[in-house]
Each structure stands twice: as structure tokens, then as C-alpha cells.
Amino acid sequence: KNQVEQSPQSLIILEGKNCTLQCNYTVSPFSNLRWYKQDTGRGPVSLTIMTFSENTKSNGRYTATLDADTKQSSLHITASQLSDSASYICVVSEGGGNKLTFGTGTQLKVEL
């Protein structure tokens, strides 16, 4: 069964600090991997999309990495801000790209 597992489940950091969120997947055949940010009570918003051949992709202070061999991805947040407090969801696309498997998310809280 295709699965996407994220760790940690939740995380609290101080404003200005960096953090890294992890995503391991067993989805096959792999098409692409996406990271979404979901603020409380809102819909998910896309941060990055990476295909098989991409190792790293950045979006401002967010940098995603992908190791297709080990089936692992990470999302690194640099110089965190209070507005980064949200759930971060890893999503892996199978085959042609329309079949998505969602992780349960990492809940990040940034505090003063």
C-alpha cells in the first residue's frame, strides 16, 4: 500500500531558528513530490513540486530536498517567522500524476 510518513508529528521552535521536516514515502511508481503549507482552518497552499530528477527546490525561505533512491524528502525552513506556524503536508503523486497520497502533516509552531 502506498504510504507517506512525516516526522516529527509536531514541532515548536523559536522565531529566527531553522528547522527541518521529514517525509518518507513508499509510493510507486513515483511521479512527483509536493510540499504544502496549511494554515489553521484554511486550505493547503503549494510550496514546492519536485520530479524524479530534481534534488533541491527553493521557494523563499523554504528549501525542499528529494532523494528518490531512499524515497525521502525534507523541507528546511530558514530564519523562521511567526507566520510559518502551520501544518506542512508532504504529498506524493503516483504514476501519471493524478493519484496523490497525502502525509498526515507536521504541525509547526513558531514562538517568540
Place this chain on the structure above:
Amino acid sequence: DVKVTQSSRYLVKRTGEKVFLECVQDMDHENMFWYRQDPGLGLRLIYFSYDVKMKEKGDIPEGYSVSREKKERFSLILESASTNQTSMYLCASSLRHSTGNTIYFGEGSWLTVV
């Protein structure tokens, strides 16, 4: 700016009622999706549609139906709402070949069935 609009943000319905959740996108996307999101579970696909009047069952279609009469609109229907359908419902859309293309989500509809 791209937009997926879900008409109702918060609804409270009684058990047995018929419930309509409406979703409209303004990006001329072929694909539209309905998911539900529950605590501790990832988003789960209910139904999706890749063209007008076309629909495909997702992972949890039981108790739901959908309608896509126009390209921009995708409706989720709960024929007879039950308490286990209390959840957050998310509509999404994307271009037909979604590989590498962004999937855009609406803001969600919180449904409580009492």
C-alpha cells in the same frame, strides 16, 4: 490570482438531510477533486473529475455523489448526511496533466452533522 471558491465555509446539518457542497474554479482547469480531511488522517480523495460530466471514484466514495455540469463547477452531494460525515471538505483543481502542475485548493468547508 488563481482561485478555487467553496461556497459554504461552515455548515450544520441534521442526520438524513441532503447536503450540497459547491466549488467553483476560475482557472479553466480540467481536473477537479473533492477531499475530506480528518485529524490524524491525511487528505482522502472522495471523487474527482477530469472533464465535464465525467467522474471517477476516489478512495472513499461511499455516501457521496458528485456533479459536474460545467467545467468550472464541481459539486459534492451527501444524499443522506450521517454523523460520521462530519469533517472538513476540500475542493481542488488542476490542469489535465497534473504532473509538475500545481494543484490548487479551496479554503475548505466545515460540515457538522448532528
